[in-house]
Amino acid sequence: MLFSSAVAALALLASGAVEARSVPSPLEIMKRTHVAGRVITKCTKSGVLALAYDDGPYQYTSSLIDTLDAAGVKGTFFFTGTLYGCIYNQRAAVKKAFDNGHQVASHTWTHPHMGSMGAAQIQSEMEKVEQAFVNIFGRKPAYVRPPYLETGGQFLSVMTQMNYTVINDDIDTGDWNRNSPQQSQQLFQNAGASGLGHIPLMHETYQSTVTTLTTWLINWAKTNNLKIVTVAECLDDAAGMYKEGTFPSNGATSC
Numbered sequence: 684m685l686f687s688s689a690v691a692a693l694a695l696l697a698s699g700a701v702e703a704r705s706v707p708s709p710l711e712i713m714k715r716t717h718v719a720g721r722v723i724t725k726c727t728k729s730g731v732l733a734l735a736y737d738d739g740p741y742q743y744t745s746s747l748i749d750t751l752d753a754a755g756v757k758g759t760f761f762f763t764g765t766l767y768g769c770i771y772n773q774r775a776a777v778k779k780a781f782d783n784g785h786q787v788a789s790h791t792w793t794h795p796h797m798g799s800m801g802a803a804q805i806q807s808e809m810e811k812v813e814q815a816f817v818n819i820f821g822r823k824p825a826y827v828r829p830p831y832l833e834t835g836g837q838f839l840s841v842m843t844q845m846n847y848t849v850i851n852d853d854i855d856t857g858d859w860n861r862n863s864p865q866q867s868q869q870l871f872q873n874a875g876a877s878g879l880g881h882i883p884l885m886h887e888t889y890q891s892t893v894t895t896l897t898t899w900l901i902n903w904a905k906t907n908n909l910k911i912v913t914v915a916e917c918l919d920d921a922a923g924m925y926k927e928g929t930f931p932s933n934g935a936t937s938c
């Protein structure tokens with residue numbers, strides 16, 4: 684299906700019958716195909732910082748969005764379906780993240796060890812999140828960060844088939860391992876602000892990450908002339924955050 688539509692797009696573009704804007708360009712399609720299934724740890728350009736928060740939606744999601752919005756910056760939320768309660772109980776926060784222009788991406792349905800799962804189970808973990816996002820804000824994600832950053836076993840081949848861009852990190856803040864915000868900040872200062880933009884591993888389930896560390900990072904970015912952008916934008920793929928097309932809601936409101 685993707686192949687045939689890509690061929691159709693090529694044929695139409697070759698005939699000059701279609702404006703580039705109305706379909707993804709063949710180059711764009713090939714770029715995405717190339718990216719899918721490869722593990723990305725950093726931005727592809729300098730001058731940017733991609734704040735990426737795992738494990739929500741959680742009780743701090745809405746206030747974290749307010750903090751990012753007040754600073755005029757965009758974050759990326761890797762949401763699960765059921766890790767801290769059912770995602771449908773947090774519909775408002777999930778939709779707020781999407782509506783306010785933040786990137787809403789997948790962190791799997793149940794937060795399992797994907798590296799030891801079969802292909803069908805992996806696909807199911809992804810499809811349940813896709814359906815929840817469709818039900819809540821009408822789009823399917825094109826980005827995933829695997830729990831525990833596990834990319835072994837069948838995971839990458841299934842992600843290639845499903846056309847997902849796979850994100851890891853280049854700075855682990857260690858918030859999950861009881862690092863204080865000050866210890867995390869030191870990691871950014873050690874890594875520096877030059878070179879390709881950072882994609883840190885951090886969790887919106889720790890209040891100190893959502894408040895102290897996030898505020899410090901917003902100031903650190905300002906001081907160092909870094910623009911805080913979504914993960915997709917830091918990869919020059921702002922148009923590729925979500926899968927093409929519209930999808931029907933299945934009406935689910937519970938997990």
Ligand SMILES: [Zn+2]
Binds near residue numbers: 737738790794830
């Ligand atoms: Zn996680």
